[in-house]
Amino acid sequence: MKSRTLRDVKMKLDIKNLTLWQLSVEFKKLGLRSFRARQVFRWIWLKGVRDWSEMSDISKELRTMFAERYRIGQLKVKSRTGSAKQGVVKHLFELEDGSRVEGVWLKDGSRRTVCVSTQAGCSLGCTFCRTAQMGLKRNLLAGEIAGQVLAISKGQAERITNVVFMGMGEPFLNYDACLDAARILNSDFGPKIGARKITISTAGITEGIRRLASEPEQFKLAISLNAADQKTRERLMPIAHRYPLTELMQAVRDYTSMTNKRVTFEYVLLRGVNDRPRDASALILLLQGIPCKINLIPFNPYPGTDYEAPTEVDVNRFSEVIMPHLPAVMVRKSLGGNIFAGCGQLALLQPTADS
Ligand code: SF4
Numbered sequence: 244m245k246s247r248t249l250r251d252v253k254m255k256l257d258i259k260n261l262t263l264w265q266l267s268v269e270f271k272k273l274g275l276r277s278f279r280a281r282q283v284f285r286w287i288w289l290k291g292v293r294d295w296s297e298m299s300d301i302s303k304e305l306r307t308m309f310a311e312r313y314r315i316g317q318l319k320v321k322s323r324t325g326s327a328k329q330g331v332v333k334h335l336f337e338l339e340d341g342s343r344v345e346g347v348w349l350k351d352g353s354r355r356t357v358c359v360s361t362q363a364g365c366s367l368g369c370t371f372c373r374t375a376q377m378g379l380k381r382n383l384l385a386g387e388i389a390g391q392v393l394a395i396s397k398g399q400a401e402r403i404t405n406v407v408f409m410g411m412g413e414p415f416l417n418y419d420a421c422l423d424a425a426r427i428l429n430s431d432f433g434p435k436i437g438a439r440k441i442t443i444s445t446a447g448i449t450e451g452i453r454r455l456a457s458e459p460e461q462f463k464l465a466i467s468l469n470a471a472d473q474k475t476r477e478r479l480m481p482i483a484h485r486y487p488l489t490e491l492m493q494a495v496r497d498y499t500s501m502t503n504k505r506v507t508f509e510y511v512l513l514r515g516v517n518d519r520p521r522d523a524s525a526l527i528l529l530l531q532g533i534p535c536k537i538n539l540i541p542f543n544p545y546p547g548t549d550y551e552a553p554t555e556v557d558v559n560r561f562s563e564v565i566m567p568h569l570p571a572v573m574v575r576k577s578l579g580g581n582i583f584a585g586c587g588q589l590a591l592l593q594p595t596a597d598s
Contacts, residue, residue: 257316259287259386262426263433273308281432287315288433291393318390323398334395338363338387342380344411346391348399356405359391361421362412367446369480371469371513371542371550374411382417388424392434406436409444409465409509413482415451425462438462444509447486449494456498464498465507466491470517471525479517488529495533505534505571512558513542514551523564536571 258266267280279301286298295301295310319337326332330350337343344360363380365372388408396403406428408414414421421443428436444465445451455464470476476483483491495506508530512518530537539562542552553561558574566572 255312255314257384257386258283258313259316259390260384260420260423262385262423263430264426265423273312279305283309284430285432288389288393288427288430291397293317316384316386316390318387318394320394320398327399327401332395332398334391334398336391336394338383344383344387344391346395346410348395348403354405355399355401355403356407357392357395357403358407358410359388359424360410360412361388361408361414361417361424365412366416367413367480367482369446369467369469369482371479371511371548373545373548377411379412382420383412385420385423385427388420389427389434392428392436396434403434403436405440405442407442407444407465409442409467413446413448414443415445415448415454418451418454422458422462426460429460429462442507444507446480446482447491448482449486449490452491452494452498456501461504463504463507465509466495467511468508469511471522471529475517475522479513492529492533499534505536507536507538509538509540511540511542512553512561514553514557516550518553518557518561520560520564523561527565527568530569534570537565537569537573539572539574541574 256269258269261269263280263284266284267277270277270280270283282301283298286292286301292298293315295306295315298306301309316339321335321337321343324333324335327348327350332348334346334348335343336346342363344363346360347358349356349358360383362382364377365374366379368375391410392403392406406425408421408425425438425441425443428434428441429438438461442463442465443455444467446467452464452466455462467480468476469479470483471488473483473488476488498504499506510517510526526537539558541558542550544550544552562572562574
């Protein structure tokens with residue numbers, strides 16, 4: 244690959260940030276027909292080429308013109324931790340400005356899921372979350388978000404079936420880039436991941452929930468809930484002050500009635516904080532009548548946190564209380580726990596596990 248100058252990075256449009264439709268519009272300005280956009284998009288997002296010279300079915304003149312105007316953004320994989328055999332591989336990426344983010348590959352039954360970061364760090368300060376300690380560095384661009392999937396897929400023999408926007412950051416505080424990334428991943432000329440296999444998770448930004456409800460695609464919504472009462476939720480997730488539980492649940496109800504789709508609720512179980520029988524009863528009441536799936540995630544403690552993992556007895560008791568009353572309850576295995584790749588644990592701190 245040719246070396247890329249700082250001037251290139253600053254001056255040229257990175258076409259990796261464009262959806263297929265946006266690329267067609269861009270090429271139209273050059274008088275090119277839309278099949279050219281499909282051709283280039285396929286080279287980048289299906290075949291994973293990183294340089295114009297590799298696009299062998301495009302004439303040399305056209306490739307030279309593209310190279311003068313555009314660049315193809317790159318993402319460096321700095322390290323991989325874990326293994327396919329363990330069922331989880333955490334990737335540390337370096338972006339072109341030196342920012343670092345993480346993306347995780349997970350094996351779960353027949354699913355091969357990639358969890359992507361949407362921001363470098365996060366501004367929301369959830370008190371159980373490792374990423375929160377970093378603060379927010381910046382929003383990621385669409386190509387940087389979708390590019391994590393491309394980079395991870397290159398290192399895996401098996402096809403990626405699902406993508407979840409649940410890594411570092413709050414997707415709805417970077418809404419447009421996240422939706423463009425989802426469209427890139429969903430494209431028939433790219434990775435072709437089904438819209439229903441792409442899930443965007445929010446800590447509860449109601450404007451984002453309402454916007455997603457009006458999108459034409461079938462992307463799925465997950466809510467990082469973690470508490471069924473306002474007081475506990477404020478303790479765990481300071482964003483709950485701005486978006487109270489009543490407002491959040493109204494947005495979720497409106498979303499389900501507008502879209503006829505189920506919502507997934509993520510609930511990280513923290514010992515003695517939100518894993519008691521009374522918390523389970525509150526959750527039953529809160530979610531009554533909402534078409535949903537509930538993922539219970541036993542907390543994975545990390546160095547420096549004050550929170551503790553729930554006991555197995557508490558996890559079983561919690562799930563047994565809610566199961567008869569709520570649909571589709573799953574206790575998620577803490578696949579990434581031992582390499583700090585579990586929920587709320589992506590924070591660029593290098594684990595000691597084998598890589
Ligand atoms: S749990 Fe998610 S929203 Fe909350 S601080 Fe961590 S990354 Fe941000």
